[in-house]
Amino acid sequence: MLRLHDTATGETRPLELRDPGRVSMYVCGPTVYDVPHIGHGRFVLVFDVLRRYLEFRGLGVRYVSNVTDIDDKIITRANAEGRSGAAVAQEYEAVWWEAVDGLGVKRPTETPHATEYVEGMVALVASLEERGAAYETSDGVYLSVAAVDGYGLLAHQSLDSLRSGARVEPGEEKRSPLDFALWKRAKPGEPSWPSPWGSGRPGWHTECVVMSLDLLGEGFDLHGGGIDLAFPHHENERAQAVAMGRAFARHWAHNGWVVVEGEKMSKSLGNFTSLSDLLDRTDGRAYRLLVLRSHYRSPVEVTPRTVADAEEALVRLDGLARRFDLGAAEPGDLDEAGARAAGVDAAALERFVGQMDDDLDTPGALAAIFDLVRRANAAADGHDDEAGRHLARTAQVLAGALGLALAAGEHEIDANSASLVARRDAARAARDWALADQLRDALAARGWVVEDGPDGTRLHR
Numbered sequence: 001m002l003r004l005h006d007t008a009t010g011e012t013r014p015l016e017l018r019d020p021g022r023v024s025m026y027v028c029g030p031t032v033y034d035v036p037h038i039g040h041g042r043f044v045l046v047f048d049v050l051r052r053y054l055e056f057r058g059l060g061v062r063y064v065s066n067v068t069d070i071d072d073k074i075i076t077r078a079n080a081e082g083r084s085g086a087a088v089a090q091e092y093e094a095v096w097w098e099a100v101d102g103l104g105v106k107r108p109t110e111t112p113h114a115t116e117y118v119e120g121m122v123a124l125v126a127s128l129e130e131r132g133a134a135y136e137t138s139d140g141v142y143l144s145v146a147a148v149d150g151y152g153l154l155a156h157q158s159l160d161s162l163r164s165g166a167r168v169e170p171g172e173e174k175r176s177p178l179d180f181a182l183w184k185r186a187k188p189g190e191p192s193w194p195s196p197w198g199s200g201r202p203g204w205h206t207e208c209v210v211m212s213l214d215l216l217g218e219g220f221d222l223h224g225g226g227i228d229l230a231f232p233h234h235e236n237e238r239a240q241a242v243a244m245g246r247a248f249a250r251h252w253a254h255n256g257w258v259v260v261e262g263e264k265m266s267k268s269l270g271n272f273t274s275l276s277d278l279l280d281r282t283d284g285r286a287y288r289l290l291v292l293r294s295h296y297r298s299p300v301e302v303t304p305r306t307v308a309d310a311e312e313a314l315v316r317l318d319g320l321a322r323r324f325d326l327g328a329a330e331p332g333d334l335d336e337a338g339a340r341a342a343g344v345d346a347a348a349l350e351r352f353v354g355q356m357d358d359d360l361d362t363p364g365a366l367a368a369i370f371d372l373v374r375r376a377n378a379a380a381d382g383h384d385d386e387a388g389r390h391l392a393r394t395a396q397v398l399a400g401a402l403g404l405a406l407a408a409g410e411h412e413i414d415a416n417s418a419s420l421v422a423r424r425d426a427a428r429a430a431r432d433w434a435l436a437d438q439l440r441d442a443l444a445a446r447g448w449v450v451e452d453g454p455d456g457t458r459l460h461r
Ligand SMILES: [Zn+2]
Pocket: 027, 028, 029, 208, 233, 237
């Protein structure tokens, strides 16, 4: 059984399932007001790998990840650009899925949108108020954290110590600096929904607790996200469930930071790096490899050097597929039982599962895969092609369990390159030569020789 670190207990412990054989997991998705950055890319990859690995072990996974399509940041952008919040959200949600697809991430089984659940959120806020856990002010409704037993669990701090580090801003009517908005009364011109407290919109923390409990039910198995969400966002989700007397997530998993040039990545530091830009420069599979080379709870350093290292490792994997003519296989086409039935190398499979069961030790799992690559090549160098092919196929199956497809054909065009080709053809049709040249350079940087054929852009290696 998979043992996973639990942020709530601080211990690595078995992921015990509410319903045997079935996993229910919720991961906080994006607020769609801007392009995604490489930190978003990390969390979607980490939880995609967790989901794929659980499926590889033969479990059914219901994976819910929300889209926050109403938020202060969306409204700010909409007002600045003179358009509706819905238009902003729609545009950036499309950008989000394009980038996520470029990483080869499987779509969650459900992607609820906040605006579809407002009624449920109003009902939750009303119940919290009835129970005396929430109170109204002139600008909305707040949760009183004093009403919540064990507030601060995910921060590993007591209410008192958290309170001493926070303060009420001038003009705020909160009873405690830690109290948070459940409902925000609308200012003129803002998108709003009716409620007993006047028209307004739900707070972010209310959205996730309503959607996760509605879709996955009480006591669902796992709640995840980036470590920056553990406090206050996840703590505040949990606080609402506790105040309602409802069982919330049984296990909490959080991934570490992305570090750019030695500093925690953030927009304010000016080292913000867009995921789309990264995917224009490199194969999405290389970023997956880069992320998996660090343990999910450790920081990942993204620099030209770590990207180049990951690309080099990818070349070795693709080279293996070519050498043994493995053919294209959808990653995850075989689960563990299927892999055994297909007769993959049992010792390697055992080692891989042992590493992954140990708190998702992907660096160890990759080491097992690259050990197979080395042994497969050594066998073929010694003219034992059959043994080599067997080891190579095992490597392909195990890489697939991590969501990594091996590109077998030299001329196979990956999804990101194909999208660059489509954009370049569109730019040429629109006679936008500068953009067409820019996209040609982007393709060249990915190792393609670009030609203009009668029916558009053609690629060669
Ligand atoms: Zn959330």
